[in-house]
Amino acid sequence: MLSRLSVKRPYTVVVAVIMILILGGISFVNLQTDLLPNIDLPYALIVTTYPGASPEEVEMVVTKPIEQVVATVSNIKNVSSVSRENSSMVILEFNNDVNMDSATIEINGMLDLIKPSWSDAVGTPMVMRLNPDMLPIMVASVDVEGMDIIEISQMVRQDIIPELESISGVASVSGEGLLEEKIEVLIDEAKIESLNKRILDAVDSELSEAEDKLADAKKEIEDGKAKLESEKKKQEARLSQGEKALSEAKKQIAQGEAQLASGELELEKVREELKGKLNELNDKERELRTLLGILEGLEKNLPQMKEGELKEALLALAKELPEDIKERIEPGVSELERRLLEGGKLRRQEIEQIIDGLKKEINDGLQLIIGGKAEIEAGLEEISAKKQELVDQKMLLASKKDELTSKEQEITAGKLLMTMEMDKAKAKLEDGEATLNEKMEEFESAKEEAFKKASLDGVITRDMISGILAAQNFSMPAGSINVDGNDYLVKVGDKIQDVEELENLLLFDTEEEAIGKIYLKDTANVSKVDNSEETYAKVNGNDAVILTFQKQSNFSTAEVAGSIRKKAAELSKKYPGLSITPLMDQGIYIDIVVDSVLDNVIYGGLLAILVLILFLKDIKPTIVIAVSIPISLIFAIAMMYFTGVTINIISLGGLALGVGMLVDNSIVVIENIVRLRNEGMSAKDASIEGAREIAGAITSSTLTTVCVFLPIVFVKGISRQIFVDMGLTIAYSLLASLIVALTLVPAMASNMLKKTSEKRNRLFDRFTELYSKMLKWALGHRAVVMLFVMALLGLSVYLGLSLGTAFIPDMDAPQMSVTIEMSKEATREDTIAMSDKVMDRIMGIEGVETVGAFQSGIMGGGSLMGGGGGSDTGSMGLYLLLDESKEINNKEIERQIRDLTEDLDCQIHISSSNVDMSAFGGSGIEVMIKGRDIDILQEISADIAGILEDTEGVGEISYGAEETLTEMRILVDKDKAMEKGLTVAQVFTKVNSLISKDRSATTLTVENKDFPVIVIDGATQSITKKGLMDLTITASKDGEETEVAIGDIAQVVEGKGLSSIRRDSQERYLSVRAGIEADYNIGLVSRDFENKLRGYSLPDGYKIEMAGENETINTSLRDLAYMLSLAIVFIYLIMVAQFQSLLSPFIVMFTIPLAFTGGLIALAIAGYEISLVSMLGFLVLSGVVVNNGIVFVDYTNQLRETGLDIRQALVAAGRTRIKPILMTAITTILGLSTLSLGVGMGAEMLQPLAVVSIGGLTYATILTLFVVPVMYDVLHRGSREKATIKGAE
Secondary structure (H helix, E strand, O other), rough: OOHHHHHHHHHHHHHHHHHHHHHHHHHHOOEOOOOOOOOOEEEEEEEEEOOOOOOOHHHHHHHHHHHHHOOOOOOOOOOOOOEEEEEEEEEEEEEOOOOOHHHHHHHHHHHHHHHOOOOOOOOOOEEEEEEEEEEEOOEEEEEEEEOHHHHHHHHHHHHHHHHHOOOOOOEEEEEEOOOOOEEEEOOOOHHHHHHHHHHHHHHHHHHHHHHHHHHHHHHHHHHHHHHHHHHHHHHHHHHHHHHOOOHHHHHHHHHHHHHHHHHHHHHHHHHHHHHHHHHEEEHHHHHHHHHHHHHHHHHHHHHHOOHHHHHHHHHHHHHHHOOOHHHHHHHHHHHHHHHHHHOOOOOHHHHHHHHHEEEEEEEHHHHHHHHHHHHHHHHHHHHOOOOOOOOHHHHHHHHHHHHHHHHHHHHHHHHHHHHHHHHHHHHHHHHHHHHHHHHHHHHHHHHHHHHHHOOOOOOOOOOHHHHHHHHHHHEEEEEEEEOOOOEEEEEEEOOOOHHHOOOOOOHEEOOOOOOOOHHHHHEEEEEEEEOOEEEEEEEEEEOEEEEEEEOOOOOOOOHHHHHHHHHHHHHHHHHHEEEEEEEEEEEHHHHHHHHHHHHHHHHHHHHHHHHHHHHOHHHHHHHHHHHHHHHHHHHHHHHHHHHOOEEEEHHHHHHHHHHHHHHHHHHHHHHHHHHHHHHHOOOHHHHHHHHHHHHHHHHHHHHHHHOOOHHHHHOOHHHHHHHHHHHHHHHHHHHHHHHHHOOOHHHHHHOOOOOOOOOHHHHHHHHHHHHHHHHHHHOOOOHHHHHHHHHHHHHHHHHHHHEEEEOOOOHHHHHHHHEEEEEOOOOHHHHHHHHHHHHHOOOOOOEEEEEEEEEEOOOOOOOOOOOOOOOOOOOOEEEEHHHHHOOOHHHHHHHHHHHHOOOOOEEEEEEEOOOOOHHHHHOOOOEEEEEHHHHHOOOOOHHHHHHEEEEEEEEEOOHHHEEEEEEEEEEEOHHHHHHHHOOOOHHHHHHHHHHOOOOOEEEEEEEEEEEEEEEEEEHOOOHHHHHHOEEEEEEOOOEEEEEEEEEHEEEEEEEEEOOOEEEEEOOEEEEEEEEEOOOOOOOHHHHHHHHHHHHOOOOOEEEEEHHHHHHHHHHHHHHHHHHHHHHHHHHHHHHHHHEEEEEEEEEEEHHHHHHHHHHHHHHHHHOOOOOOOHHHHHHHHHHHHHHHOOOOOOOHHHHOOOOHHHHHHHHHHHHHHHHHHHHHHHHHHHHHHHHOOOOOOOOOHHHHHHHEEEEEHHHHHHHHHHHHHHHHHHHHHHHHHHHHHHHHO
């Protein structure tokens, strides 16, 4: 239908072709050019800060809650994390079909749920999406002849970067290696101490007068107290003397009174005794007078008395006589008494004598008594006199006593009065002293406060100066006012103009004449400093700085890079001596690769045309097919533009493959038209019929090739994003070729082949005859053919298993990087000297144009852009710019570098291409050990590292030991801290404020050059462990402020800890990573390692997972194998629809696995691994190899329908279709030949695909010409036998 319309209405075809050319041309001009397809990475990062927290605390407080809450986000695939000191990073991997904008909104909503549970110390989580455009598109060095690094840095910062950032599509330009000048304000403790002394002296002078007055008052009070004390002692002495005299007098009076009392008692006693004696004498006297009266009566009555009466009277008298009288008149009385008792006879004379004697004695006694009485009475009178004297003396003593009592009362009153007066005076003095003491305390407090305020310690701080600098270096519009109809902008403030003005910046006014105002220069040293000791950058021996360019996401890498190069050329003309050298330019590389692949496309097209000329021996049909090539390509380019496919190495690879295949349809059509024309049909009829006959077959063959890429929509991950462009471009080119073959080719043939004659090719005719004989032999020896094919299949399987695997082949690039690593003991000077040696040796290698050396992490980072760049004094990065027309490859240059530097005392790491495609899937071997306990994980990782060391081909190994770090931990005793009114957070704030990194307080612009102003506290510049312990923190408790030393509430200890804790699927893990040595394959080394790992026994609760490049390779290969399986199913279904048979498709399908034999053998011969690109070749091959089989089987069926025998039909189909089969196969093979040879830079990536396709097509062509007929004959044997029987009948 299409062919008839095209032939009947040729102008319609011409108009359509012109429209396609216009659309294609416009599309080609507007297509973005990039190295790789647009890759939307389904990853998001959540970064959260937690200042002062250890990795363990970050994990528990921040990371785990985030992991748990985001695990429920829609389309989440995996959650992993890294918990480091002070920060948490959670990596979210989503399914490939996720809408990242919606996912980001959902993530933020989930995070809002857990934010309230965090303390204020935890920062706000920041959600970031990973974007390949974050990587630099160009890195260039800038050096200026005759300028040093200071002048270069100033020029780059002020002139070069602003102009480069103005380029359309440039997102940012960052300078590295720039000499960063800054103004350093170093707080000088000596100056502050001097100011303190001045302030203290001034305060001391002001306070001395008041202090002197208080001292005088104190002295007066002390003198008064001393005088009062002296007077008191004097008065007390006088009173004491008086009391002593009184006491002595009282004692004497008491003694007198005692003596008087004693004398009185004695007198009284004597008086009583005398009275007693007197009474006794009176009694005696009465007794004697009574006796005397008795004697006188007896004497008177003696004569008249009878003897008896006399006896009785005498006995009575004898009894009554006192004893003393008896004694004096003894023994007469006793004799008388005896005789009276004995009854003797008394004589009167004797009686009278006795009586006279008694009377005499009595009278004598009376006389004595009278005398005694007289003496007693005299004694009594004397006693009375004495007694009177005693009374008088007693009265005198009483008078004296009264006088003493009066004196004593006077002394007591005087003493009381003195005490009262003294107490009164003392009270006055004490009141004065108390008042004075109060005043003294107030003075001391005021003095202390004055001295405290006078000291600048704690006042002049980094924060205080930073705040003043930021506030004073201020100029900002405040608004506008209208005056007389004119608007005036009101601007507040004025920027500080220079360092001198900065030094003279007023900090505060003490308002003391002796001290005055305090300026910045009085407290700190202000100076300009730079980072020349921290950075190093040289290119070809000259000082240089490095510029890193990033593009905006919606701009073409090649266009932006081209604009940068153009601007760089303009700047080089504008500034004499300026040289901007691209060290890494994706644009140049893209241009080189694109040009290279385009050249391959052109070469392939030219070779295809050459094949057509050789086969057709006619220029006219060759022109028809040649015209179909560019039109099909332009149609495909227009489709690429409208479907958003960029020009990149993958899409161009698809076009390169398409060039060889897109002529297939046109070749088949034109060959059939020519055949019919030679059979005598008119040009128009031959064009219509020739296209019609073959339309079904070429449509099916085209669809089988296109449908092999249809399953890519079911594949996930990086494989889909990388190779979908290739599938689309191949599909577009093949569909375009089909349309062209069914429209343009018949239309052109109907006009160009009006006059034609059959041109015989005798050589090809002889080849056809040879082929007929060989085909007949093969049909007769089917078992031999099949055994041979199966043997080759077994060989290919063996070779395939022995081949290694790779992700994407390395590509040569015009840049390389070298990293030099020195020992830990090496100084910065040692590293620089070593880099100079290495640079000198590398510069002698052929193909190396420029070598740059960089330190301070200038070229570090960038996972897609290789290595380079050290990050410490023991590491240096070299960047090599290579000659684009070099004759040796990067691997050879790498080998020469290793040979030249093997004697140096350093480690050399070389990246032979700074466009390392393996970065998409990791590099080398990675083993993830999962479990809970970090110590056990480290033990297991050490064991795994040991197994890796024993594996041949394994390079440098890292297993987490390098992630441990020595840390100084301040362990705060929370109880002690709370007792002092402090918290752990306050301790952190204090320590952080002292030892945190320097921050810019403000920016000073001098002569149009900006200088960040950094304030540094000189006291804490080099703080030690002891210094940490001695740091004091102001604590407030119960309204009182106290200074607390950190050492009083905390311990400072050293310990070992992990710098980070990694988690995957909410489970801790450690990674053991290993590089692969040169000349070893990742797949084979990984296979050997995994075999050894199977014997390792893990503790309960721990597991091992493989990751890294090999795991990515295996995953991608599984995806492609899945695609291949689906593609084969689709191919079969299309052929079922074409042949209307379930059996015939199997004949063609059998060629697919057999065709892989050719691809595997070709890979083995060429020395390539099985990679994603080579697997893509097998995928393409599965769609291509059936094309000729379809044409062969379809034509065989048509011949059989005419009544030919199966073998006759097979031989006839072979003779007829051998030319188009060989033409299509050879054009495709030659179209890919330049790619397979790696012609041009960047072809290395597609080389395995071309090798597989060529090997497979070559073998598939043989299969089509021999095995397909054999299989057809085998599978249709039953129908052949029926036909034979029917013929016999």
